[in-house]
Amino acid sequence: MKLLLHEYRLPLAHPFTIARESITEQHSLIVELREGGHSGFGEAPLNDYYDATLNRVRAALESAREAVESHAFTHPHLLFEATAPWLAAHPFAQSALDCAAHDLWGRQQNQSVHRLWGLDPAAAPASSYTIGIDTVEVMVAKLLERPHWPVYKVKVGTANDLEAVRALRAQTTARLRVDANCGWSEEEAVSLSLALAGLGVEFIEQPLPPNSTAQERVFAESALPLIADESCVGEADVEACAGRFHGINIKLCKCGGLTPARRMVAKARALGLRVMVGCMTESTVGISAAAQMAPLVDFVDLDGAALLAADAATGVRVEDGRFHFPDAPGCGIELLPH
Numbered sequence: 369m370k371l372l373l374h375e376y377r378l379p380l381a382h383p384f385t386i387a388r389e390s391i392t393e394q395h396s397l398i399v400e401l402r403e404g405g406h407s408g409f410g411e412a413p414l415n416d417y418y419d420a421t422l423n424r425v426r427a428a429l430e431s432a433r434e435a436v437e438s439h440a441f442t443h444p445h446l447l448f449e450a451t452a453p454w455l456a457a458h459p460f461a462q463s464a465l466d467c468a469a470h471d472l473w474g475r476q477q478n479q480s481v482h483r484l485w486g487l488d489p490a491a492a493p494a495s496s497y498t499i500g501i502d503t504v505e506v507m508v509a510k511l512l513e514r515p516h517w518p519v520y521k522v523k524v525g526t527a528n529d530l531e532a533v534r535a536l537r538a539q540t541t542a543r544l545r546v547d548a549n550c551g552w553s554e555e556e557a558v559s560l561s562l563a564l565a566g567l568g569v570e571f572i573e574q575p576l577p578p579n580s581t582a583q584e585r586v587f588a589e590s591a592l593p594l595i596a597d598e599s600c601v602g603e604a605d606v607e608a609c610a611g612r613f614h615g616i617n618i619k620l621c622k623c624g625g626l627t628p629a630r631r632m633v634a635k636a637r638a639l640g641l642r643v644m645v646g647c648m649t650e651s652t653v654g655i656s657a658a659a660q661m662a663p664l665v666d667f668v669d670l671d672g673a674a675l676l677a678a679d680a681a682t683g684v685r686v687e688d689g690r691f692h693f694p695d696a697p698g699c700g701i702e703l704l705p706h
Contacts, residue, residue, distance in 0.1 A: 371436045371465075372400040373429060375422070376706055378651055379677040382510065385501040387525025387551030388417065394649040397425050398680060398703070399464040401472045403441060408472025409681065409701045411654035412464040413621060413672075418601075420460035420621070428458035429465065436465065444469035448627040459602060459624040466625025467657035467699070474698030481626075481660040481699055492662035494689035495670045496521040496545060504532045511536055514674075516688040519543040521573070521669055525551025530563055537567045545667075547573035550598055554582035558589045565591040573617060574598050583612045595644055595667075603628050606635045615642030615666070620658050621650075633664050647672040656683035656699040659691055680704055 378394045395414045400407050412425045432454035439450050447469045448462075455462035474481045482489055496519035499510050511520060522533055524546045537544060546569055552560065557575035564572070572590065574597040576583055587594055593614035600609050600616040602623040609616050616636050618629050629645070636643050643665040645658050650672035662668050670686055673679055683701040685692040694700035 369401060369403040369437055369439060369441055371429065371433050372402060373426060374398040374400060374703070374706070376651065376680045378680060380649065380675055381677045382500070382675075383502075384498075384649060384675060386523045386547070387501070387549040391649065394651070394676065395422065396651060396653075396680065397422060397429075397464065398651075398653055399429065399468045400703070401436070401441075401465070401468040403472065404476070406472055406475040408468040408470065408475060408698055409653050409703055410464040410467030410469070410471065410625070410657060411621075411650055411680075412460040413648040413650045413654060415460070415621075415648060418460065418622065420458075424458065425461045425464070428455055428461035432461075432465070441469070441472070444473050445627050448625065456624075460621045463621045463623070463625035466627050467620060467654070470626050470657065470660070471698035471701055478697050480693065480697060482663065482693070485660070487660075487663040489663060489691060489693050492659070492691050493666065493668045494518045495662075495668040495686050495691070496543075497671045497674060497689065498547075498669065499523065499536070501526055504528060504535050507532050508535050508539055511539055514688075515540070517542060518689045519545065519570075521545045521547055524548050529560060533564060533567055533569065544569045545571055545573065547597070548575045550574055550577040552576060554580070554586055557586045561589075561591040571595050571614070587612050587614075593642070595642070597646070603632055603635065606632055606641070607639065609636075610639040610641060613641070615644060617644040617646045617669070618665075619646045619648065620654065621648060626657060626661065629661060630664070633661070642666045644669060646670070649675055651676065651680035652683045652685075653681045653701055653703070655686065656681070656701050659684040659686070659693070660699055662691060680706065
C-alpha cells in the first residue's frame, strides 16, 4: 500500500465568519491510499483552533508512513488500530487516513461504505446550510442566494444576533438553528434562548466555551435544546456531555475518523443524547466520507463543499439539503486536478 499526500487551497464563495475567526479559503491536506489498482481518499481540513496546521498534520502522517505502507490491509478498523500509536494525538491526520481507508475498503469490495454498513441513504436527514456572521443585510442576501434549503444554521456571537435571526426568519419558513461557537456568556445564552425559541429556532449549538463552569446552569435554564461541538471533540468527551447538553455534534476530523465516530454514535444513544454529524469547511472528499454515516444520526450539517467556489473532488453531492449518492463504490470520491 502507498500513502500519498495532496495539498489543496480551496477558495470560498464568500468570506466565512464565525465567533472566533474569518476565512476566505480553506487549506486542506488530502490523503490517498493506493493499493492493487484502487485509491481511497480522506481529508484533513487545516484548522488553527484545533492546532491542525499543515506542518503538524503532514508530520503526523509521515511518522506513520512505515506502519501504513507495511500494513496488510483488510479492514479500516485494523489500520486504525495499527496506526494509533502515531496518530492518536493527531485526530485530523488520523481522520484523513481512516476515511481514506474506508473509501479504499469500499472500492475493494465494490460496494458503497454505507451499504457495507447496512444503511439506507434514504434515511439520511436533510442537511443544513450555514450562514456565517456578517451584517444583517449580507446574511439575508446569503439566505436568498440559497432559498430552497429546508434548514439553515446561523452563526451567532455578536451584538446583532437577535436582529439577524429575526431578519432571516422574515425571509423563510425553513427550520433555523444557531451556532455560537463558544461566543456567548451564560446570561446571553439563557436570555437569548427564550427569544430564539419564540422565533422557531430548533436548537443552540455550543453557546459557551468548553471550560465554562456555567454549562449546567444554561442546560437547566435554556428554552432550547443544546448541542455540544467544541465540548465534544472525541470519544472520551461523550459521557461528560450527558446532563450538560441534549446532544452532540460529531465531526470526523475532530474525533479521528469514521471508526471512532460510529462508536460515538452508539455511546451517545446509550446516554440518551441526540446526534448530529457536522463538518468543517471541507471539500467533497470530507463531505462524502461523513455522508456515509448520515443515516445513523438525527441532524446533519454537511454543507462544507457548498460553501466553496472551487472543489477538490466529485462524490456525494448535497443540493438544497438533500443527499445525492453516486453509483460508485467506497465513498464515491473522484479527486479533481489542482
